[in-house]
Amino acid sequence: METFKGHGMKIVIAGYGYVGKAIEQALLPAHEVTVVDPAYNTNRISDVEYDALIICVATPQSHNGACDMQNVFDCIDESNNKPILIKSTISLEGWQQLKQKYPNKSITFSPEFLRAKTATQDFNKQKAMYFSVDDWEFWSKLFSNTNKNLEFKLAGAEELILAKYFRNSFLATKVTFFNQAYDLCSKLGIDFDKVREYVTDDDRIGESHSYVTEERGFGGHCFPKDTNALVTTANNNEVRLSMLKEAIDYNDFWLRLNQAVKNNKVKDESRNNI
Ligand SMILES: NC(=O)c1ccc[n+]([C@@H]2O[C@H](COP(=O)([O-])OP(=O)(O)OC[C@H]3O[C@@H](n4cnc5c(N)ncnc54)[C@H](O)[C@@H]3O)[C@@H](O)[C@H]2O)c1
Numbered sequence: 001m002e003t004f005k006g007h008g009m010k011i012v013i014a015g016y017g018y019v020g021k022a023i024e025q026a027l028l029p030a031h032e033v034t035v036v037d038p039a040y041n042t043n044r045i046s047d048v049e050y051d052a053l054i055i056c057v058a059t060p061q062s063h064n065g066a067c068d069m070q071n072v073f074d075c076i077d078e079s080n081n082k083p084i085l086i087k088s089t090i091s092l093e094g095w096q097q098l099k100q101k102y103p104n105k106s107i108t109f110s111p112e113f114l115r116a117k118t119a120t121q122d123f124n125k126q127k128a129m130y131f132s133v134d135d136w137e138f139w140s141k142l143f144s145n146t147n148k149n150l151e152f153k154l155a156g157a158e159e160l161i162l163a164k165y166f167r168n169s170f171l172a173t174k175v176t177f178f179n180q181a182y183d184l185c186s187k188l189g190i191d192f193d194k195v196r197e198y199v200t201d202d203d204r205i206g207e208s209h210s211y212v213t214e215e216r217g218f219g220g221h222c223f224p225k226d227t228n229a230l231v232t233t234a235n236n237n238e239v240r241l242s243m244l245k246e247a248i249d250y251n252d253f254w255l256r257l258n259q260a261v262k263n264n265k266v267k268d269e270s271r272n273n274i
Helices: 018-027 070-077 092-101 116-125 133-142 157-188 192-200 223-236 242-262 268-272
Strands: 010-014 032-036 052-055 084-086 107-109 128-132 151-155
Touching: 010 018, 018 032, 018 116, 052 070, 070 092, 092 107, 092 157, 092 223, 107 128, 107 133, 107 157, 128 133, 128 157, 133 151, 151 157, 157 192, 157 223, 157 242, 223 242, 242 268
Parallel strands: 010 032, 010 052, 052 084, 084 107, 128 151
Antiparallel strands: none
8 A cells, every 4th residue: 555645645636627626726735746637738647747646537438338447557658557536427347447457556446526616615524534445544634634523434445436427326316306296296287386385385395406496307417427337337236226217217308398499490499288
């Protein structure tokens, strides 16, 4: 295991999006950070001398719904033998391939739960950071100054990978649930806003993800790809995640309808007759 030098570690952050930027600001100024991201610079991981690598690259949806981890593999291919932390969202299948392909690398997974809009604040205020047991001591020391109440939790990588996907999938399903409540209220001429308010007054339900937007359904950076990745993993294992599948199908229906209205193929009013 790599020994922790305290301050002044040389850290490479690969992927300088919402997650990479939030992590950079948490590590500066105590550590020296080099960013590697083709969208921002021509740095290469293999050209940098560093103590640890943090991978925050995009992991988009592939054509069959699965999580495309090519960017993560590209980073690990270029890495030296120092500890690697994966903060990108990855799949179970990808993690298994990764362990087979790089049996001698020290790779730790840590799911990231920040929200894009409030990335830095979310990262700084997080109550718990979760690490797979692989090299958790090293990483928990590195992030120990993030905030004084931060708790470190350990689990197997597989549990953490699924926990990340199930959190996003639960919230996406909640969005669909309230959109369908909206459909019923609209049909009956009942005020959805009041219904929504009185339902979510129950603390067990809560108001997050209960609002219905003009676009309808869920969007954003992660919910569509993460829900599809989880359903793909379930299908690969012949398990039915039928509620989540319905949430995705309902969402896709709205995406297609919005697109058809935008392309003048369908009248805008048709959105009100669902
Ligand atoms: N945005 C969120 O709210 C959020 C929250 C939690 C987890 N995540 C996950 O974290 C990861 C990053 O998300 P993000 O929102 O920061 O993405 P982003 O799209 O904002 O940024 C990703 C960056 O990775 C770069 N990149 C792609 N391939 C690369 C490579 N081979 N080497 C170096 N850089 C590379 C891209 O140029 C891009 O700048 C994803 O797996 C995402 O699912 C995102």
